[in-house]
Amino acid sequence: MPMSVAIDDYLKTIYHHTEWQxxxxTPSQLAAELSLAPSSVTEMVQKLAAQGLVTHRPYGPIRLSTAGEVRAAAIIRRHRLVETWLVREFGYSWDEVHDEAEVLEHVLSDRLLARIDERLGHPRFDPHGDAIPDADGHVHREAFVLLRTAPTGHTGRVLRVSDRDPQLLRAVEAAGVSVGAVVTAVDAATLRLGGADVSLPGDAADAVWLSA
Structure with a gap:
């Protein structure tokens, strides 16, 4: 893997971790997310720190620096615009786009990306509800609550469904739940939608976010 791609993957993972909490x-969490040996992660984090992209002390948590935040937001903007493009223009479903975007985000020119953004009407969110950073790296998010922690009877819009598990995305879609739908939390695995209760897989409790 080219070093620049590896760096982008590290920065994206660090960025993702604090988007919704x-x-x-931590180094061990980063190693688990990237499916890498802790020793490999330690070595790369030291390189990132030397380049001024992260701040880190031994055995402590890892945070993006200002420069790291800018670079992470730029690659995430690419990824999420590509996902949105594939869904809107090519008929991909939301459980199919992640792997394609992982490849395309590294090869599209800035000019083509700008044209895609213009063609799509400058979207603010990708198909999963994740915010698309603007060209300056800024994002807009509203107050949210994770389904697992939503009180019984809480009503809100579905803001985001994690794209980590394609099978979960398909199950959520099959239940009729989509980003933007207004739902009421019955329990951690049940939502009331359009007057009917729909059951979700148990792990949806940690993968669905509602507006607060």
Whole structure:
């Protein structure tokens, strides 16, 4: 893997970790997310710190620096615009786009990316509800609550469904739940949608976010 791609993957993973919760990522969590040996992660984190992309002390959490945040937001913007493009223009389903975007995000020119953004009407969110950073790296997010922690009877819009598990995405879609749908939390595995209760897989409790 080219070093620049490896660096982008590290920065993306660190960025993702604090998008929907506030605790910074630890080296062991980063190694697990990337399916790499802890020793390999330690070595790369030291390189990232030397380049001014992260801040880190031995055995402590890892945080993006300002420069790291800018670079991470840029690659995430590419990834999420590509996902949106594939769904809207080519008929991909939301469980199919992640792997394609992982490849295309590294090869599209800035000019083509700008044309894609213009063609799509400058979308603010990708098909899973994740915010698309603008060209300056800024994002807009509203207050949210994870389904697992939503109180019984809480009503809100589905803001995001994690794209980590394609099978879960297919199950959520089969239940009729989509980003933007107004639902009421019955319990951690049940939503009321359009007057009917729909059951979701148990792991959806940690993969569905609602507006607060």
């Amino acid at each position: 506030s605790d910074p990522i």
